[in-house]
Amino acid sequence: MEQQVCHVTEDEKDILQEIMNIAFGKAAADLAEVINIFVVLNVPRIQVLKGAELSGYLREEISDFSDLSIIEQNFRGKFRGSAFLVFPSGAGKELVAMLDADHEETFESGTIDLLEKESLMEVGNILIGACVGKMSELLGDVVTYSPPKVVVENHPNEIIPNNLFNPEYTAIVMKTLFQFDDRNISGFLFLVTTHDSVAWLQQSLARFLEQYE
Amino acid sequence: MAKKFLLVDDSPISRKMLKSCIPVEGVAEFLEAGDGLKGLNVFKEASPDITFLDLTMPVMDGVQALEEMKKHDPDAVIIVATADIQAKSIEKVMALGAFHVLKKPPTKDSVREILQKVDEYRRR
Amino acid sequence: MSELSQLFDTVNIGLVILDRDLKVKYWNRWMEYHSGIAAERIIGASLFAHFPSLNTRKFLRNCKSVLTFGNFSFFSQKLHHYLFPFRSDSSFESRFEFMQQSCALGPLRDESNTITALYLTVQDVTELASYEHRLLEMNMRDGLTGVYNRRFLEKRLAEEFDRHVRYARNFSVIMFDIDFFKKVNDTHGHQCGDFILKGVSGKIAAMIRKTDFLARYGGEEFCCLLPETDIAAATVLAERFRQTIAGMVHCYQKTEIIVTISLGVSGLSGQFPSSDVLLKRADDALYAAKGSGRNRVVALS
Numbered sequence: 096m097e098q099q100v101c102h103v104t105e106d107e108k109d110i111l112q113e114i115m116n117i118a119f120g121k122a123a124a125d126l127a128e129v130i131n132i133f134v135v136l137n138v139p140r141i142q143v144l145k146g147a148e149l150s151g152y153l154r155e156e157i158s159d160f161s162d163l164s165i166i167e168q169n170f171r172g173k174f175r176g177s178a179f180l181v182f183p184s185g186a187g188k189e190l191v192a193m194l195d196a197d198h199e200e201t202f203e204s205g206t207i208d209l210l211e212k213e214s215l216m217e218v219g220n221i222l223i224g225a226c227v228g229k230m231s232e233l234l235g236d237v238v239t240y241s242p243p244k245v246v247v248e249n250h251p252n253e254i255i256p257n258n259l260f261n262p263e264y265t266a267i268v269m270k271t272l273f274q275f276d277d278r279n280i281s282g283f284l285f286l287v288t289t290h291d292s293v294a295w296l297q298q299s300l301a302r303f304l305e306q307y308e
Numbered sequence: 309m310a311k312k313f314l315l316v317d318d319s320p321i322s323r324k325m326l327k328s329c330i331p332v333e334g335v336a337e338f339l340e341a342g343d344g345l346k347g348l349n350v351f352k353e354a355s356p357d358i359t360f361l362d363l364t365m366p367v368m369d370g371v372q373a374l375e376e377m378k379k380h381d382p383d384a385v386i387i388v389a390t391a392d393i394q395a396k397s398i399e400k401v402m403a404l405g406a407f408h409v410l411k412k413p414p415t416k417d418s419v420r421e422i423l424q425k426v427d428e429y430r431r432r
Numbered sequence: 433m434s435e436l437s438q439l440f441d442t443v444n445i446g447l448v449i450l451d452r453d454l455k456v457k458y459w460n461r462w463m464e465y466h467s468g469i470a471a472e473r474i475i476g477a478s479l480f481a482h483f484p485s486l487n488t489r490k491f492l493r494n495c496k497s498v499l500t501f502g503n504f505s506f507f508s509q510k511l512h513h514y515l516f517p518f519r520s521d522s523s524f525e526s527r528f529e530f531m532q533q534s535c536a537l538g539p540l541r542d543e544s545n546t547i548t549a550l551y552l553t554v555q556d557v558t559e560l561a562s563y564e565h566r567l568l569e570m571n572m573r574d575g576l577t578g579v580y581n582r583r584f585l586e587k588r589l590a591e592e593f594d595r596h597v598r599y600a601r602n603f604s605v606i607m608f609d610i611d612f613f614k615k616v617n618d619t620h621g622h623q624c625g626d627f628i629l630k631g632v633s634g635k636i637a638a639m640i641r642k643t644d645f646l647a648r649y650g651g652e653e654f655c656c657l658l659p660e661t662d663i664a665a666a667t668v669l670a671e672r673f674r675q676t677i678a679g680m681v682h683c684y685q686k687t688e689i690i691v692t693i694s695l696g697v698s699g700l701s702g703q704f705p706s707s708d709v710l711l712k713r714a715d716d717a718l719y720a721a722k723g724s725g726r727n728r729v730v731a732l733s
Binding site for chain 1: 489490493494496497500501502503504505506508510511536538541545
């Protein structure tokens, strides 16, 4: 039988937090320089939970939002898990303006909704890709991604799927608050690693730290 | 001459990483602090030769600590060590009197390069 | 030829590789066929030299993101319809001028994991898109009469209302129903009733402009939205509806039946707080038309 609960030490959490911090710093710098998206990624927080506690935790964390949209994207590599981007409702409109998305088709009924949804997904895709990409780069891995999905659309915080992860298994949750510089939008990014990548993650953290022994 | 380094960062791992990158010639003294306020107090008491300062910290953040340190000693050499490497953020701390910005993660090379700049600056 | 290159040339999907300067490095046979551009001609050239319409901020932003972070980018058919302006292959479906495409971008790396290029995949989803279109269409229509259904009407009413309030434009609503419809059903049967419903709605649908909307609101009740129309013009139109229906003879299984309609008209004139109130006003007018003897038009501003 595979071991179901992994023990993650305080030191490991500390180094993971530092790596996230570095990765997000690089992500933000590249986003600004290459893609003209100016985002502030705040210091990440790490939680080690059991799968069963996950949806309760996420619900608690986002309880301040009355209305929200959630974008989900899975990443697969040795580093593996799901990313959730939580936007307050109304963010879609702001993002459309931020991306300067063309309005040529606003004539069609429902196109505005679609434009907002697509802008949420595009920004989600880029933001998640930047953060996860830089992190896996630091950890020496290359990941692939599923297409982003809007899993909750302008809803109060009711629907967070309960069966995201095996209830018995360990999940490491990395949470960060982000804000777009020139826009009044802030939201949360959650990265949740699956159980089977925890052992790999621990090895990579050790390897990363070896450089500094 | 013994050199006195002050490392201010809330992450012990981060302090450890930085420390391992600082080349030690002869005798060196390392002082550490886990938040901006503690860092400021140590800074005032010990007058370190070189201070490495993180930006995002509890109690007092690095920007505020930097301002207070420069107020206390305008000639102090304070190196901001941060993961926030957006051009804008770098400009901001440089304007506040930081000697240089060290991008995290630190490497032996990047730290040596900055320490050389400090030496050149002091020799002038 | 290697198995892989045979596969790339036979698979029913467009495959392109672009270098970091977005010059074409690979162009599979599917792309050759649909674009009419041979691989030899396009390889080495900038993609934008052949497809200037791709040179948008969004496309560039997504290419840069893939090349910088190694993420994937997706261009769904829903919003973009297509990246490459190719003629649709399936001739039976003329709804779309161009092939509907679902496209994706992703990174390609060298041995040291440095991103050196990006790939682009193009999938023809024209058929799927037209099925979806048809389903959506069915979802907005009333099954019996083919005019719009109530759900669509309410959504459209709210949208039109907002638009006309925002730009201070004229907007009117006509509500009407068939007089003594229950008697038609009781005397001639429900199938005859259905026949009359189709006849009346079909006639009126033919009398309105393309920009107007006719919907079945309930049993024998219909509603007509008239953008850019003031209440006076709407009242004139309602009177034409009334006369036309009153002059129409419905032949159902050799029985000749004549029905009349009562109509209520209301129009936007500033004091309506919501689309519901506008609709209620038209309904009140209809009620008044019924109460004062039927087969007539009442307008309430």
